[in-house]
Amino acid sequence: MSSIAALAAAALVAGCGGSGSAGSSGADGNTLTLWTHNAGNAAEYGVVQQIVKDFNASQSKYKVKIQAFPQDSYNDSVVAAASAKKLPCILDVDGPNVPNWAWGGYLAPLDLSSGKVAVKDQLPSTVGRYQNKTYAFGFYDVALTLYARKSVLNKYGIRIPTIDKPWTKSEFMAALAKLKASGKFAYPLELATGNTGEWWPYAYSPMLQSFGGDLIDRSTYKTAEGALNGDKAIEWGKWFRSLVTKGYTAQKSGKSPNDDFLNGKSAISWDGSWSAAGDTAKLGDDLAILPPVDFGNGPKIGGASWQWGMSSTCSNKAGAQAYLNFSRQTKYFVDFAKATNTVPATNAAAAQVPGYKPGDKFNFFVQEAQKFAVVRPVTPAYPYISTVFTKTAQDILAGADVKGALDEAVSQIDNNLKQNNHYSGS
Missing domain, CATH: 3.40.190.10 (Periplasmic binding protein-like II)
Known part of the structure; x- marks a missing residue:
């Protein structure tokens, strides 16, 4: 689906x-x-x-x-x-x-x-x-979004964001700090990091794009240099790793991240529109459906x-x-x-x-799909890029040197592009 x-x-x-x-x-x-x-x-x-x-x-x-x-x-x-x-x-x-x-x-x-x-x-x-x-x-399409309980956000004085005014990075991190300090949540943010395969680029590359990086330079589709290992991408990688080191999210989440959210183990969940009906049935009007965070270059979701x-x-x-x-x-x-x-x-x-x-x-x-969706890179190289990004993001969460990991990812992607003559054939 x-x-x-x-x-x-x-x-x-x-x-x-x-x-x-x-x-x-x-x-x-x-x-x-x-x-x-x-x-x-x-x-x-x-x-x-x-x-x-x-x-x-x-x-x-x-x-x-x-x-x-x-x-x-x-x-x-x-x-x-x-x-x-x-x-x-x-x-x-x-x-x-x-x-x-x-x-x-x-x-x-x-x-x-x-x-x-x-x-x-x-x-x-x-x-x-x-x-x-x-x-x-x-x-049809699907849309990633943040889910939370209105009662929890209100309890800790956290603003409920809207489509027109999403959380900024600083607001989001302040919210996670409050929720962590409450002692009520082992990991206040559920990112479903236990998921595998295409979930990783689908769920996390929009965050990279919101920081200002990308999986490839889309002006030419001939290199990932600068897009995946530039200053903005490095900033994303360090932030991504900090979620684990600060105890905000698990390096590898449980097998049922949505259940963990519904059971109150996490306060904010990064999940898809496919969970909305079930979450609403469980939480009713207390369910808050929130836009993605604006990390500096606008909110982004995969399309x-x-x-x-x-x-x-x-x-x-x-x-x-x-x-x-x-x-x-x-x-x-x-x-x-x-x-x-x-x-x-x-x-x-x-x-x-x-x-x-x-x-x-x-x-x-x-509205999210209309305003925030970014399709994954429109290149025949995408399946390879997907695999490389998945491993790189997993390595970063596990503590790999961010710049070194991103440089290696760029090297692998650019080699693939060169080996296939930049997919210039049709």
Whole structure:
């Protein structure tokens, strides 16, 4: 459901430029195969099944058949199928992977002009683009946010921030100091540092970006020098480590960070919009949904979740395009958001989803996605960058020299870029 699935980084990046561009697959005449990562996710899978059923019933020329995979093995299955030139015609893709899959020859550009929902009306983070072409689109996004109890913040005289006036760094650190000094919380801040994989760049690189650093220099996408190891990035790294040394957060959190927050073990939790409904059910009006901290360059959250595209090897692209455009109806955007407790990708859909309508409690996440979302670097190198950043951030939390760790990360990323000719091929 969310965009924090583990990435098959090495398999995706190592010499795959153009690997899927030859041959054809995914269709037997006008019968087209669709792959999804939603096996085991009954609610979201049910929406996919309904769209396919409706499309098949809406016309007699094409028929779409579904094959569902468990999320943990999905990326590997796509990579293997691409190597064997046996990709389906229609497939979903985790948003940050779109540039890599487009560069690798897995995806074909889309013409979405005949869909009922216009691309321009979607949250930008829900449209997968690469080299000025659209390769995928999603029905929803997710938003990271801070959760707290209003009663706890009020008890310790901590201002409740708003979208328009988030906490500054100094306010945030003062709040953590008060909460730590109370003796009520072993770790006042829950960052879910026990999570693995894509959670690390998804959750923590927006903090780096709010400090003024980044994972790569986005002006050229040819180096991470200065972005990931400049003064702002070093400042972020030292701050990140200080959260552990000051006892504000755990170097490795427990297995159920959301439960720890709900049980009062932590006072402030950095978590996703997917937890909002459950948290509200448990805490009611005492739940405070808060914007990300402004560390100096504006509040930031990660953007992009699962999206849909068409394989470059599909032998019936007209049928695949027909299905994808058929799916672009507001009712399906609504159905996905309801099924997954996610942020609807359009305002029209949000207006029909309970809790997300303007003025409703969860419309906060729509505003966050509109104002604060930053997509992960739009480069085929992203899966590799993700892996490097994850290890680097973990090392920093564990006490590694910040500048040395970031310099090493830059060296590794720049070497990968050079080895792949800066991913200049398409």
